[in-house]
Amino acid sequence: MKSKKLIFQISALALTLIIFFAFNVSMYFMLTRKLSNNFSTATQSKMIDVSLYLPHEKGSDLAKINSSLHLSENLPVLDGAAALVPVYASVIENVYPKGSVTYEGGAFSDDNFYGENFAEDSKMQYKNTVRGYKAIVDGETDILFCAAPSEEQKKYAEEQGVELVYVPIGLEAFVFFVNSNNPVENLTAEQIRGIYAGEYRNWKELGGADRIINPVTRLSGSGSQSAMDSFMKGTPFGRKSLLAIMGASIGFSFRYYMDGIVGSDSVKMLSLNGVYPSAENIQNGTYPITVKFYAIYRADNENENIPVLIDWLLSPEGQELIEKTGYVKIEP
Amino acid sequence: MKDKIFIRVFACVLALCLAFTIAHAAYAVYAYEHCSIIQFIAKELW
16 A cells, blocks of 8 residues: 555556656747857857958958058048948958957957946947947938838937948848748748738648748837838738748848858748848849848038048949948949 | 645745746846847747
């Protein structure tokens, strides 16, 4: 009798442990293992490894041209989105004097919060889109390299009584991507709007596998989310089921960020309306969603080198630099 | 094992398991809000 009771008690304890263990292991494999946090040191490279794009440093992966413009004083502070770090860092490399990029403690480090230790007086900063827009409005940055602003960002500038000037300096494709094992290769723009509106809930409906669709969105105010809001053309985003998180996802980003900066063999870009987002298809205009990216500055900024630098960016030399960094030039 | 002891041990095991699961779920919710979607999609099981 006593031994039966003991067996029951041990079984009850073991069963409890097994149930919780199985639940947590399942949750880990289906969800937690996929969640890399952008803000931790170990995963910063998922946004961009800035150490590869440091001006005037040996081994930096920056575009070099034979620039006729060389600034020596009143250097505008440049900042921007993760995807455009290679562009504005290349501008500094080609136009600014050595010593214009400085670091707290004297050497580059990316192990503090959000990454990089650019000194306050450094002419290169990296705040990315959301913090970058605030910085340009607040007057902490002279020129911001970014995609078009979100409504919130425009509103913030208005509330602060700041007029921003947006100068388009290059083109980029807005792309959709899925896991490389997903058999779907092409979607139409209407199908993608339908996915995000909640009209399509299973890949089977689009010629794919029998998996729930997980339409992933991004941080509100980020450059790619603002581009997605615009792509939806007023169609509201649908509510997705809780189970979608376990399904097969579709996401969006900018081509160069996907292809050139982060790069992962485990994801693939989709053709849109039958056209793959290659550099050639962006340049010849056949890929349907190209977006402009901008050099943005405050209209009341009196730094005389801002218009000089903007004019240079739009000149053949500046556009050559844009092309050499892997983007598409804005002028034919 | 006496019933009283068993209930205490069982309650402790249950509380620990629940606490761990709640912490795991809370971390997942937080990390989902901040994760890289490229990595999220790249690590999908197929």
